[in-house]
Amino acid sequence: MTRTGWLGTALLTLSCSLAAQPALAQQPLKVGVVTFLSGPAAGPFGVPARNGFELVAEMINAGTVPAPYAGKGFGGRPIELVVIDEAGGPQKQVAEFRNLAERVDVVVGYISSGDCLAIAPVAEELKKLTVLFDCGTPRIFEDASYKYVFRTGGTGTMDNTAAALYTLERNPNIRSIAGINQNYAWGQDSWTDFEAAMKALKPGIEVKTSQMTKFMSGQFGAEISTLLSSGADVIHSSFWGGDLEGLVLQGAPRGLFQKHLVVLSAGEPGINRLGTKIPDGTIIGARGPFGPFAPDTDFNRWFKNAFQDRYNVPPNYAAYKATNALLGLKTAYEKAQKAGAANPNQDQIIAAFENLTFEGVGGTVKMALGKGHQAVMDNAIGTAKTVGGELRIVDVKRYPADRVNPPEGTKSEAWIKSGFKQ
Amino acid sequence: MSNVLAVLFDGVVYSSWLFLMAAGLTLIYGVMKILNIAHGSLYALGAYTAATLAGAWLAAGLPAAGSYAMLALAALLVGVVMGPLLERGLLKWMYGKDEVVLLLVTYAAFLILEDATKLIWGVESQTLSEPYSLPGNFQIGDLAYPVYNLLLIAVAIVTGLALAWALYRTRQGKLLLAVIHDREISEAMGINVNRVYLVTFSVGSALAALGGALTAPTIAVSPGIGVEVIVLSFAVVVVGGLGSLGGAALGALMVGIARSAAVRYWPEAELFTIYFVMALVLVVRPRGLFSAPEARRI
Numbered sequence: 001m002t003r004t005g006w007l008g009t010a011l012l013t014l015s016c017s018l019a020a021q022p023a024l025a026q027q028p029l030k031v032g033v034v035t036f037l038s039g040p041a042a043g044p045f046g047v048p049a050r051n052g053f054e055l056v057a058e059m060i061n062a063g064t065v066p067a068p069y070a071g072k073g074f075g076g077r078p079i080e081l082v083v084i085d086e087a088g089g090p091q092k093q094v095a096e097f098r099n100l101a102e103r104v105d106v107v108v109g110y111i112s113s114g115d116c117l118a119i120a121p122v123a124e125e126l127k128k129l130t131v132l133f134d135c136g137t138p139r140i141f142e143d144a145s146y147k148y149v150f151r152t153g154g155t156g157t158m159d160n161t162a163a164a165l166y167t168l169e170r171n172p173n174i175r176s177i178a179g180i181n182q183n184y185a186w187g188q189d190s191w192t193d194f195e196a197a198m199k200a201l202k203p204g205i206e207v208k209t210s211q212m213t214k215f216m217s218g219q220f221g222a223e224i225s226t227l228l229s230s231g232a233d234v235i236h237s238s239f240w241g242g243d244l245e246g247l248v249l250q251g252a253p254r255g256l257f258q259k260h261l262v263v264l265s266a267g268e269p270g271i272n273r274l275g276t277k278i279p280d281g282t283i284i285g286a287r288g289p290f291g292p293f294a295p296d297t298d299f300n301r302w303f304k305n306a307f308q309d310r311y312n313v314p315p316n317y318a319a320y321k322a323t324n325a326l327l328g329l330k331t332a333y334e335k336a337q338k339a340g341a342a343n344p345n346q347d348q349i350i351a352a353f354e355n356l357t358f359e360g361v362g363g364t365v366k367m368a369l370g371k372g373h374q375a376v377m378d379n380a381i382g383t384a385k386t387v388g389g390e391l392r393i394v395d396v397k398r399y400p401a402d403r404v405n406p407p408e409g410t411k412s413e414a415w416i417k418s419g420f421k422q
Numbered sequence: 423m424s425n426v427l428a429v430l431f432d433g434v435v436y437s438s439w440l441f442l443m444a445a446g447l448t449l450i451y452g453v454m455k456i457l458n459i460a461h462g463s464l465y466a467l468g469a470y471t472a473a474t475l476a477g478a479w480l481a482a483g484l485p486a487a488g489s490y491a492m493l494a495l496a497a498l499l500v501g502v503v504m505g506p507l508l509e510r511g512l513l514k515w516m517y518g519k520d521e522v523v524l525l526l527v528t529y530a531a532f533l534i535l536e537d538a539t540k541l542i543w544g545v546e547s548q549t550l551s552e553p554y555s556l557p558g559n560f561q562i563g564d565l566a567y568p569v570y571n572l573l574l575i576a577v578a579i580v581t582g583l584a585l586a587w588a589l590y591r592t593r594q595g596k597l598l599l600a601v602i603h604d605r606e607i608s609e610a611m612g613i614n615v616n617r618v619y620l621v622t623f624s625v626g627s628a629l630a631a632l633g634g635a636l637t638a639p640t641i642a643v644s645p646g647i648g649v650e651v652i653v654l655s656f657a658v659v660v661v662g663g664l665g666s667l668g669g670a671a672l673g674a675l676m677v678g679i680a681r682s683a684a685v686r687y688w689p690e691a692e693l694f695t696i697y698f699v700m701a702l703v704l705v706v707r708p709r710g711l712f713s714a715p716e717a718r719r720i
Contacts (some may be wrong), residue, residue, distance in 0.1 A: 040547035040646040183693060211689050217650060218641040219439065221571070222432035222685040228427065228565055229686075242547055245642030253555040254566045273547060273642070 016235060028080035029073075031329075032100040034093070034109025035178070035322070037085040040216050044269040045111050049134065050083060051311050052319030054107070056326050057081050059306065065327075066302050068359060074333040077343070085115040086111060090118035101128040105346075108325045111158075111318070113137035113185045120149045126197075129346050132191045134318060134326035136287065137185055138412040141370025148346075150353055150373045152328040152365060153321045156189055157412040158379045159238070159285050161420065163265045164197035165404070166381040166397055167234060167283060176206040178232035178260075180223055182243060182290075183212035190238035190265060193207045196416040198234075208232040218246050224256055235260045241296040252279050268293070269316040275391045282384040285394060289362040290320035292393040293380035305359040324360035328367075328375075331358040355362075366401065369408050377400040424563025429682045431562055435571045437678030438578035439637060443651055444658040444670040445585060445662060446629030452665030453622040455521060456513065459528040461630045462648030463535035464504060468631025469647060470539060471497035473548040480552055488547050489553045490573075493635040501628025509623040514616075532648070540645055547644035554639035560692040574636055581629065582671055589667065598622065601667065657696050661703045663710030672711055676703075 030159025035052050057079055059065045063072035073079060082104050084096055093115045095376035100107060107123070108131040110116045121144070123130035130149050132140065136156030140149070168174060177198055181187030191210060196207050208230035211223045224247075229236055235256070239247050244267060251257060257279035264270070268286035270278065278284070286293045291314065294300045303323060307315040315323075332353035336344035339352065354372035358365055368376045382396035406415030407422055415421070438667060443465055450458050476492035516527050556571035589595040600608045602620045609615045633651070641647065658677055662669025677696050684695040693697075703711060 038540065038545065040644055043547055047545055125558075202540065209689060211685065212692070214650070214693055216646060218637075218647060219436065221435050222682040225432050226686045226689070242642040242644040242647070244549060245549060245644075246640070249549065249551045249554065249642065250640055252567055253559065254553075255559075273549070277549075277551060278631045319604055324715065339516055 019207050026077065028078045029106070029333075030080050030082055030104040031326075032104035032107040032109070033081050033083045034086050034096070034107065034115075035083070035110055036087055037083070039087040040241050041111055042087070044244075044273070044316070045134065046086065046315075048269075049111065049318040049322040050323035052307065052315060053081060053083070053309060053326065055310055056303075056323045060326065060330060066299055069327060069330060071334070074330050075337040077333075079128075086115060090114050094118050094122050096121060096383055097122055098126065098303070099296075101126045104350075105129075106131065106329065107321075108133060108329065110135050110361050113139075113189070116140055116151075117185075118145065120146055120220050123149050127321065127346075128389065129350060131325050131329055134321045139189075141374040142411045145371060146373060147350065150328075150367065150371070150375075152325045152360075152367075152375045154288050154375060154377050154379065154401075154405065155412065156186070156238075156287075157406065157416070158376070158399075158401075159265045159287050160190055160193035160236075161197045161404040161416060162379040162381050162399045163236070163263050163283065163285050164194055164201055165399060167263055168198070168201050168294055169259065169397070170395075171233070172202075174202065174205065174233045174261075176208050176230075176231045176232045177236060178208040178210065178227055179236045180211040180213065180220070180227060180247065181236075181238050182215045184215055187212060187215075187238055191236065193412065193416060194236045194238075194263075194265065196413065200416055202421045210407045213243070216242055218242060220247055224254055227251075228254065228256060228259060232260060234263060236263045236265065238265045240266050240269065245274060248274055248277055252277060257282055271391060271393070272313055272316060276386045278384045278391055280385050283381060284384055285379070285381050286317045288317060288321070288377050289380040289398060290317035291315065293396055293398075294320070294362045295398075297357065300361055320361050322360070324365055324375075324394065327360055328353070328356065328358050328365060332356055368401070371408075376405045379404045424565070425686065427562050428565055429686050431567065431571075432678065432685075433679030433682035434575060434675070435678075436682060437674040438575045439633060440654060440658050440678055441578045441671055441674040442581060442633035442636070443630055443655040444662070444674055445581065445667060446626035446633075447655045448659045448662065448665055448667060448670045449585070449629070450623055451659065452667075453598060454513075454619055456524045456528060457521070457526065457656070458626070459652055460508060460531040460535060461528075461626070462650075462652030463539070463559040464500060464627045464648075465634040465637075465651045466539055466643075466648035467500050467504060467535065468497050468634030469638040469641075469643045470543050470548060470634075471500055471551045472635035473643045474543075475499075476550050476553065476638070477548070480550075486552055486556050489550075489556075493553065493638070494632075495626050496635040496638075498631035500631035500634075501624050501690070504631075505624025505627035506620060506649050508627070509620050513623070514619075517619075532652075536645070536648065545645055547642035548638075549642055550639050552639070554710035570639065577632070577636060581632070582667070585667055594621075641645045654696065657700050660710055663707075663713030666710070666712035669710055669712030673703075 035049045036042045106129045110132050111134045113135040116132050132151040138155040138157050152190045179191045181191045197351045215390040263283040268291045335352035336348040341348045356367045365375045380398045382393035385394045447461050472493045475496050476489040481494045554570045559566040658673040662673030680699050681695045684692045
């Protein structure tokens, strides 16, 4: 080959490699999405979350999300969702995760705390970037440390500390509490946190009864009779889905909500379903500043309207948290790009994600706990009130993130027992 | 005193609900020797159909009292449509096979029906609270109870008595008892066993659906409600003795009252109650309370 020939070949190779650079950037980033598409959690959480993922992924790709997310895709790279069903329990999910991890660049998902606890160590073992978006157990980052796992939703701790603060601020004379919760990790942790928070905030408070019901048992006649006879001032429940609706449908006609102050710490998804069947005065939480608890900002209005227009229902907290997970990932990806990596690899995205602060729908999300892997947000609690034939949430109180979350390095249980010391 | 009354009343309400499902399950097992897992799906179908029919009735502005007739109609519809569909379309082809095979077939039917339910009604829950709150409350001591609970108890008692009468006092019932005793001899004597099977399965299906229809006003009708029911019904039927109607009634009563007492006095043990009762009974009577002695064939 002549010198001219070598030069021509070299130039051709160089131009091909330069041309390949944007082509690679245009290859979609595959995001595995895991959420309940069947089973009892599909209706209240799984499907609204999937709808949130799909709507926002589409808008991210089209570049129609408002600032600061207006750029198309993740730094110009489109994203492609691969959605799978979370139903089947932790063992099945671990097998599903191992398959999914081979097919996608990043996994975002998991509503059930049991699934999150099972998936996190497997994600670490497979070195697959995994963003948990909804599950509530604080044990994920309090009992272990992960490099590849992040959670963009707050823990259940802030739901119950905020609920306890709100309840006592408005009813300082409360002397006794009772609980009705589902008998698995979520219900047990929620009750433990609420009970400890109430005892820390008001020493001497008496626990009348703690009913732990079988998940999705649906029939609460005996439990409601026991609660009604208990004489407790406050009844706490972290029920969700069919159990939550069953408690309201069976308890309200019997005067449970009139005779006691009822706190539904995860009651927000029930608002759309039950409406005015939720009696006035019921204290309701949304696991964060979501849905009717979200601040009235342009960003929140954009999301609420886009979701409502597409699905004809307002987004509930699961949809908000799904959206925040994608926005957090986009922010981390683009931050890694700004740090110099045109097509950031997984380690670069992880480095950018750690201790990240980004604007979520509902408010600012800070990856402040779990060595920068666990999010905290403000939390908001309110009271149900029927106005003009429609259920409204009134008297909403927003608690700063550091008021309802433990500081970095402190376990939730110890922090609550210390009286929420920062 | 009022606490004891509350425990008893809550127990009886729960027992009534359990009995409606267990009666259908034990009837089908007694006649056809099939442990019908799809019973849970028929319960769910009854609940969904009731929510749809009664919901449409109320939405049309018709008298609210008519919604109770819609609940009964829903149970009847599920029995008349799904009973023959499952029995003629599926189970008929499996007769003569091992009981385990039949159990697996009904499990497959359960999974298919669960998905079919989601296909028709989606994953969102359905609510129908009006029939529950409409009749108002009555008091036991300080506690308010919906009058609807009395309706549930009355339906369970009437259903139990009607089944007992039909089985032991009518010609058709005696033919059915003959089939329970010995299918082959019954067939040889000219009894149309296939028709007995069809009627039995349809009645059993209607009972499951009736349980679902009457439960619909008290719960959020949502995917998966049939799963819990099938576990509880099996436990009750095992306590009472497979195939025994009286056993199902007594088993339901024992489980219902034990659960209600546990909820009030020992809530931590509530989940274990039903299995405790079952274990206790099986230790004393391994084939259940009212199981008939089985003749050994030579």
